[in-house]
Amino acid sequence: MSNITCIITVCDRNDYINDAITSVIKQTKKPKEIIIIDNGFKKTNILPKFSKFIKIYNILPYAGIAQALNFGVSLSNSDYIAFLEDDDLWPANYLETISIHLKNNDMIISKINKLQNNIISKYKNALNKINVQNLLVSNPGINISNLTIKKNSFYNIGGFDTDLLISVDKSLALKFLLNNLLLKVCTETSTIKRFHKKNYTFNKKLYLKNLKIFYRKYKSLMNLKTKFAFYKKYIYYSFKKIV
Numbered sequence: 001m002s003n004i005t006c007i008i009t010v011c012d013r014n015d016y017i018n019d020a021i022t023s024v025i026k027q028t029k030k031p032k033e034i035i036i037i038d039n040g041f042k043k044t045n046i047l048p049k050f051s052k053f054i055k056i057y058n059i060l061p062y063a064g065i066a067q068a069l070n071f072g073v074s075l076s077n078s079d080y081i082a083f084l085e086d087d088d089l090w091p092a093n094y095l096e097t098i099s100i101h102l103k104n105n106d107m108i109i110s111k112i113n114k115l116q117n118n119i120i121s122k123y124k125n126a127l128n129k130i131n132v133q134n135l136l137v138s139n140p141g142i143n144i145s146n147l148t149i150k151k152n153s154f155y156n157i158g159g160f161d162t163d164l165l166i167s168v169d170k171s172l173a174l175k176f177l178l179n180n181l182l183l184k185v186c187t188e189t190s191t192i193k194r195f196h197k198k199n200y201t202f203n204k205k206l207y208l209k210n211l212k213i214f215y216r217k218y219k220s221l222m223n224l225k226t227k228f229a230f231y232k233k234y235i236y237y238s239f240k241k242i243v
Contacts, residue, residue, distance in 0.1 A: 002030065002080075002099055003032060003079050004095055004099070004102075004148070005031060005032055005077065006031040006033070006035070006083075007069065007072035007076065007081055007082070008034065008035070008083075008084045009036075009037045009039070009068040009069060009085065009144075010038050010086040011038070011039050011065075011086075012040035012041060013086055013087065014045045016086060016196075017036075017045075017046060017086045017087075018045075019089060020085070020086050020088060021046065021047075021050050023090045023092075024084065025053055027090065027092060027093075027094060027095045027096070028093050028095075029095045029096035029099055032077065032078045033078065034054045035054070035076060036055065038057070039061060039064070039067070040061055041061045055075075057072075065160075065166070065168055066159075066161055066168045067162055069160050069168070073155075073159065076151065079152070080149065080150055080151060081149050082095060083144045083145060084144070085143075085145045087196065088143075088191060089191070089192040090192070091189060093189060094110070094189050097110075097186065098110065098189065104182065105183065105184040106150045106183065107148070107150070107153070107173065107176050107182070107183045107184070108147070108148040108183075108185075109126050109130070109147060109173065109183065109186065110148075110186045110191055111124065111126075111141065111185075111187055111190035111191075112141055112146050112190055112192075113191070113193065114192075114193055114195060115192050116196075122190075123141075124140065124141030125141055125187065130173065132221060133222070133225075135173060135174045135177070136218055136230070137222075137229045137233060138229075139169075141185075143193055144169045145191045145193065146190075147169060157172075157175045157176060157179050161217070163217065165210040166206065167210055171217075174218070204240075204241070207237060208234070211234050211237070215230060215234075
């Protein structure tokens with residue numbers, strides 16, 4: 001058993017949560033505990049057979065992804081935290097592979113594969129792409145489900161940004177960078193990000209609103225080139241239909 005807590009957040013989605021839990025239970029290196037934070041209105045239909053493996057906590061409905069994640073970390077009894085979204089998956093050797101790099105790093109970021117129409121393909125690899133200006137305008141491959149962090153470091157930088165609606169994952173990585181903490185991109189394993197119609201990040205109105213919040217929060221760090229790229233991005237998504 002590892003010194004890693006797995007935290008899964010769920011909010012009014014029952015389609016994939018049991019698949020996510022199964023992928024954690026089948027890890028070759030088991031997590032110390034599995035904590036599920038539910039911040040939805042509806043009852044989450046988790047299979048009874050999982051009850052002995054998980055702890056479920058309900059918080060204020062729609063408190064937000066950052067609030068849910070921060071609350072989960074506060075409940076953990078491990079030195080390290082690995083996050084997983086309710087619709088994503090880990091390959092069986094994920095925690096075993098990530099564990100190799102934990103001792104000397106504050107954050108581990110794995111590669112991401114994409115699951116769409118039952119086909120798994122390569123999606124993003126953040127290797128050599130993690131720097132402040134890049135994170136301010138784009139996401140080179142940082143997702144909640146491919147983040148593992150040292151809990152003490154997480155507390156030192158104040159956790160996930162609760163004022164953001166989405167993009168809390170890359171914002172966390174940005175805060176680690178700005179505080180001179182050690183980030184490692186692990187290329188030996190990949191999480192599996194599921195693409196489907198209920199992906200929150202594909203909501204155009206929410207996405208544009210979050211871009212405004214993100215810009216107000218971090219514009220002081222942006223150089224002129226980054227600001228121009230950010231403006232272009234906002235205009236592009238303003239006219240693009242996001243399904």
